[in-house]
Amino acid sequence: MINSYYNWFDLYVKGFYGEDALVNQNIKLKEEHTLKVAKHSLEIANSLKLSEEEKSIAEIIGLFHDIGRFEQFKKYKTFRDNLSVNHSILGIRILEEHKVLHNLPEETKDIITKAICYHNKKELPNSLLGEEAIFCKIIRDADKLDIYRVILKHEKERQLNPNPALDNLPFTEDYNKNIIKEILAGRKLSNSQLKCYNDRKLYELGWILDLNFPFSFKYIKTKNILEDLTKCLPQTEEIIGLYKFLDNYIQEHLQ
Numbered sequence: 001m002i003n004s005y006y007n008w009f010d011l012y013v014k015g016f017y018g019e020d021a022l023v024n025q026n027i028k029l030k031e032e033h034t035l036k037v038a039k040h041s042l043e044i045a046n047s048l049k050l051s052e053e054e055k056s057i058a059e060i061i062g063l064f065h066d067i068g069r070f071e072q073f074k075k076y077k078t079f080r081d082n083l084s085v086n087h088s089i090l091g092i093r094i095l096e097e098h099k100v101l102h103n104l105p106e107e108t109k110d111i112i113t114k115a116i117c118y119h120n121k122k123e124l125p126n127s128l129l130g131e132e133a134i135f136c137k138i139i140r141d142a143d144k145l146d147i148y149r150v151i152l153k154h155e156k157e158r159q160l161n162p163n164p165a166l167d168n169l170p171f172t173e174d175y176n177k178n179i180i181k182e183i184l185a186g187r188k189l190s191n192s193q194l195k196c197y198n199d200r201k202l203y204e205l206g207w208i209l210d211l212n213f214p215f216s217f218k219y220i221k222t223k224n225i226l227e228d229l230t231k232c233l234p235q236t237e238e239i240i241g242l243y244k245f246l247d248n249y250i251q252e253h254l255q
Contacts, residue, residue, distance in 0.1 A: 002056055008100055009034070009063055016070045023074055030069045033146055038062035040142035040219075047215040048134075057108060061115045061139045064100070067091040081120075082192075088117050115139045122188050137212040144207050145216060148225045151204060155232060172196045173234060179203065180242050201232050208246050217253045226250065 016027045041062030045055040068091030069079060076084035092113050095101055101109045115135045118124055120143075124136055175198035182189055183206045194200050208226065211217060220226060230243045 002059055005060055005063055013070060016074055026073050027070055030066055033150055034063060034066050036146040037065060037142045040145050041138055044138045044141055044213055044215050057111060058135060058138050061112050061135055062142055064095060065116050065119050065139050065143060067094055088120055091116055111135050119143055122190055141212050141216040145219050152228050169194060169197050169200055175199055175202060180238055183242060184245055198233055201229060205229055205246060214254055217250050221250055
């Protein structure tokens with residue numbers, strides 16, 4: 001069953017490649033991201049010892065969580081929802097228009113669409129229960145884990161191969177100290193607070209508090225993500241304190 005979804009995804013994405021180098025660069029970025037998120041979703045599902053059917057659902061959600069990104073970038077040349085369109089809602093509409101999930105039971109379709117809808121929200125609604133909550137948390141973790149890879153890869157390539165879709169905040173030496181206070185208080189952050197590059201790095205570090213599963217914390221630790229992201233920031237006493245706080249948080253949630 002799962003192979004048919006990968007085949008549809010492959011054919012769908014191929015249609016967005018063309019002669020525009022910027023579009024191609026970002027379609028490829030999202031294609032690679034999608035496949036890795038699907039892989040992480042399956043890995044998290046395996047770590048939770050879910051059933052084979054549940055593992056397939058987690059993988060399908062990973063495969064389609066960003067399906068709206070391709071149309072979004074082709075039309076608007078940005079991944080910023082506030083400047084274009086909500087890519088999650090667009091993605092759900094695309095899946096419906098193409099009848100991609102039409103063979104699945106209604107209950108399963110509802111779980112998949114809810115997970116896609118909520119994967120990029122600031123917080124999950126308290127009304128989610130049981131399987132809905134689990135799958136929403138799986139995709140949110142899987143998405144963040146690969147975004148960290150994209151972020152750190154871009155850090156290495158930024159000067160030689162800049163990407164306007166990612167470099168959309170000014171590079172300054174300062175940062176918003178309130179973001180650090182929000183993280184230390186355990187509060188979820190809004191990207192509307194971001195005014196410069198360093199703010200974005202702090203915002204990305206704050207995602208660690210929104211992870212849900214031991215697999216995710218082990219991944220963060222194994223890949224040295226906290227260390228590598230912190231190195232992108234000024235080495236002030238506040239930043240070092242934030243690093244220690246998040247390192248302790250990771251250690252506490254590894255089991």
